[in-house]
Amino acid sequence: MSTIACDTPSQAIENTRSTLDEPAWRAVCEAAAEEAIKGCGLSHDYYVERFSLAIDRQVDQLPEYQRAQALQIAQEWDYTTPAERQETQNWNAKNGYCTHGIELGYCPAGCDSDY
Template sequence: MSTIACDTPSQPVRDTRFALDEPAWRGTCEAVATDAMKGCGLSHDYYIERLSLAIDTHVLQLPESQRAQALQIAQEWDYATPAQRQETQDWNAEHCYCTHGIELGYCPTGCDTDH
């Protein structure tokens, strides 16, 4: 009787053709975060809104199989889902804060004034 030796890896082999390029994605997240920070006026809520909208746009350019992992990584920069952002906007409205997360009467963009 003959035996055949097989070398099998102890871990399943991943098909890297469909794997997210994590270093490139982290670079994208970093660039988006830097841009969002520059235009947020130091409002954390507005930073999250700007960052998350930009991430949403970038993630649509990825294959669908990579999107969940990409969004999970984006959370390291405080990415919020559309539902989370809506929850924040609802809370702000109920507690007299503008869409930028600043108490009404204090927003430098004049959110609480009639135009």
Template sequence: MSTIVCNTPSQPTGDTCSTFDESAWQAVCNAAATQASAGCGSSHDHYVNLFSSAIDAQIDQLPEHQRAQALEIAKEEWDYATPAERQETRDWNTDNGYCSHGLDPDCCPAGCGEY
């Protein structure tokens, strides 16, 4: 997966980026979305969990003042969900008889309905 790097001649390693590189962030999101899509088994809930977890792992590489903008882009374009939103979805799935992937356990390709 791509990473955001602030390492240019005008921005030496270790300095914080003063401007948000939206195209670099979109490349990170695209890579995370591609990987999540490949591993989600066509479950949107599972895709959101995989994608959002990957974004959570990358967001700390950005300066704090750029994180809100980055998460907004991930949310608008790729369905990023916060950890609290993901927990709410997991709780709803559990309360309504769905597996952790958001599917009927007996139809889940991951075998959630098998004993």
């Protein structure tokens, strides 16, 4: 929103809160998704980790009041919170999967290559 001038002092003089530029934010998300997918080895868990970390860095640059909306939009590309990512990592560790979300012994990055 832009500045709104009022005629009377009893009304708000201006509204300085701007709305999230959704097209620009979607472009940020798209670029982050493209970069994340390049290095994920087709592992969805690793893609989500890479994408979500990139979004976390970007969202920190937004005003606090725009962050919830930005993160909601990022969910269209499978953004998850740090707590959700930790939950996935815990599940993977308990169930024989590496940090990339691939069964131990099969990860092309060599995770648990002695398996």
